Amino acid sequence: xxxxxxxxxxxxxxxxxxxxxxxxxxxxxxxxxxxxxxxxxxxxxxxxxxxxxxxxxxxxxxxxxxxxxxxxxxxxxxxxxxxxxxxxxxxxxxxxxxxxxxxxxxxxxxxxxxxxxxxxxxxxxxxxxxxxxxxxxxxxxxxxxxxxxxxxxxxxxxxxxxxxxxxxxxxxxxxxxxxxxxxxxxxxxxxxxxxxxxxxxxxxxxxxxxxxxxxxxxxxxxxxxxxxxxxxxxxxxxxxxxxxxxxxxxxxxxxxxxxxxxxxxxxxxxxxxxxxxxxxxxxxxxxxxxxxxxxxxxxxxxxxxxxxxxxxxxxxxxxxxxxxxxxxxxxxxxxxxxxxxxxxxxxxxxxxxxxxxxxxxxxxxxxxxxxxxxxxxxxxxxxxxxxxxxxxxxxxxxxxxxxxxxxxxxxxxxxxxxxxxxxxxxxxxxxxxxxxxxxxxxxxxxxxxxxxxxxxxxxxxxxxxxxxxxxxxxxxxxxxxxxxxxxxxxxxxx
Numbered sequence: 115x116x117x118x119x120x121x122x123x124x125x126x127x128x129x130x131x132x133x134x135x136x137x138x139x140x141x142x143x144x145x146x147x148x149x150x151x152x153x154x155x156x157x158x159x160x161x162x163x164x165x166x167x168x169x170x171x172x173x174x175x176x177x178x179x180x181x182x183x184x185x186x187x188x189x190x191x192x193x194x195x196x197x198x199x200x201x202x203x204x205x206x207x208x209x210x211x212x213x214x215x216x217x218x219x220x221x222x223x224x225x226x227x228x229x230x231x232x233x234x235x236x237x238x239x240x241x242x243x244x245x246x247x248x249x250x251x252x253x254x255x256x257x258x259x260x261x262x263x264x265x266x267x268x269x270x271x272x273x274x275x276x277x278x279x280x281x282x283x284x285x286x287x288x289x290x291x292x293x294x295x296x297x298x299x300x301x302x303x304x305x306x307x308x309x310x311x312x313x314x315x316x317x318x319x320x321x322x323x324x325x326x327x328x329x330x331x332x333x334x335x336x337x338x339x340x341x342x343x344x345x346x347x348x349x350x351x352x353x354x355x356x357x358x359x360x361x362x363x364x365x366x367x368x369x370x371x372x373x374x375x376x377x378x379x380x381x382x383x384x385x386x387x388x389x390x391x392x393x394x395x396x397x398x399x400x401x402x403x404x405x406x407x408x409x410x411x412x413x414x415x416x417x418x419x420x421x422x423x424x425x426x427x428x429x430x431x432x433x434x435x436x437x438x439x440x441x442x443x444x445x446x447x448x449x450x451x452x453x454x455x456x457x458x459x460x461x462x463x464x465x466x467x468x469x470x471x472x473x474x475x476x477x478x479x480x481x482x483x484x485x486x487x488x489x490x491x492x493x494x495x496x497x498x499x500x501x502x503x504x505x506x507x508x509x510x511x512x513x514x515x516x517x518x519x520x521x522x523x524x525x526x527x528x529x530x531x532x533x534x535x536x537x538x539x540x541x542x543x544x545x546x547x548x549x550x551x552x553x554x555x556x557x558x559x560x561x562x563x564x565x566x567x568x569x570x571x572x573x574x575x576x577x578x579x580x581x582x583x584x585x586x587x588x589x590x591x592x593x594x595x596x597x598x599x600x601x602x603x604x605x606x607x608x
Contacts, residue, residue, distance in 0.1 A: 209360050236258075376560050456474065
């Protein structure tokens with residue numbers, strides 16, 4: 115009789131301490147109850163990764179960074195999202211395999227599901243905020259979470275000796291490469307026209323599942339939009355219907371590659387995907403107060419970075435490792451989580467960390483930076499750097515100003531946009547007579563709001579009312595000049 119074996123995290127941890135690197139060895143699939151998708155089946159080979167300390171760390175990484183300071187329900191984590199992406203990827207490919215027998219194998223499906231499960235392994239504390247922090251603290255590092263996801267995948271296969279269990283289910287070292295390509299695209303530039311090693315052009319459509327570099331339509335978005343809306347909205351209403359999308363999907367040959375295609379009657383439904391995404395960004399992900407809290411948390415990390423010593427190992431306790439350097443070493447990186455980092459700052463006693471502690475206290479007490487105003491800049495040459503420079507020059511000219519240059523910050527906000535390359539790519543539709551219709555992504559998403567603004571923010575304490583009023587006056591003066599210049603330019607053009 116088959117039985118399900120669940121290896122506990124404690125067992126894995128003891129193995130590590132005893133230098134006995136073993137792997138979990140479940141025998142049957144298990145089921146997990148998910149608040150969005152209901153019962154999710156986790157294949158045995160996926161459990162081998164699920165039952166690991168590396169994956170368990172995602173419980174401590176909030177999906178939406180600092181959003182819970184504004185929307186208290188937004189406390190779900192990267193782990194549950196990863197399970198959701200795995201589930202949707204498996205559902206989607208299962209539909210295509212039934213519709214087009216032979217288009218993919220069960221091994222292909224396992225690889226796609228594993229890519230969905232592991233695609234976010236490399237996220238740092240507070241998710242995307244950590245990438246922005248590292249970029250600002252160490253511009254030369256050029257770090258991104260996808261690269262660390264691939265490193266962690268390699269480490270897990272080696273550390274837990276997972277290749278044998280992969281082989282038991284028909285997967286090889288080449289399939290590990292395929293999983294990595296599904297997560298982040300081609301691993302290296304090649305002279306040949308075909309950039310992938312894991313699969314050939316006849317299975318190109320599989321590369322459109324997890325991280326679609328062409329149209330940006332992928333199961334990753336389907337899950338996070340449903341999950342985030344359920345956490346932040348009273349009814350969690352998403353117009354896009356992924357089930358209709360799946361049921362109306364097919365594959366077709368185009369320019370020597372097998373590609374995903376969609377019935378033309380689903381064009382409106384696909385448009386809803388981009389509308390929903392833009393609405394979530396506007397009302398939640400990039401809501402003004404969320405952007406302010408993000409900036410405050412980032413400033414707290416930047417202030418703590420030169421002094422916070424929480425990452426040294428037992429073997430090298432004397433070496434100071436900045437938190438922004440954690441991504442340089444996997445073992446160090448795995449120590450970081452939202453609460454561990456935040457509480458380490460909050461409860462530290464070092465005098466050098468007082469500025470960072472003060473900012474964390476301000477966030478907790480909702481003494482946020484003051485938003486002075488929001489300026490639309492779509493279709494103009496204005497950007498955050500130019501705006502900041504112009505305001506700094508105004509402050510230099512006003513010798514009586516108590517507001518200093520460092521008190522004013524400018525943050526950009528972009529809603530509804532995709533990369534230039536994505537906008538130029540085409541979605542493949544097919545009509546009832548199987549005639550292919552290619553439509554630019556920009557056309558499909560044209561109903562979605564798309565705009566860019568700048569947020570001008572004052573960092574002074576809200577109790578400093580005189581300074582805040584002075585900052586408001588400075589912003590008003592700058593915005594009047596900016597609007598006058600725009601009007602003058604518009605007059606000349608007409």
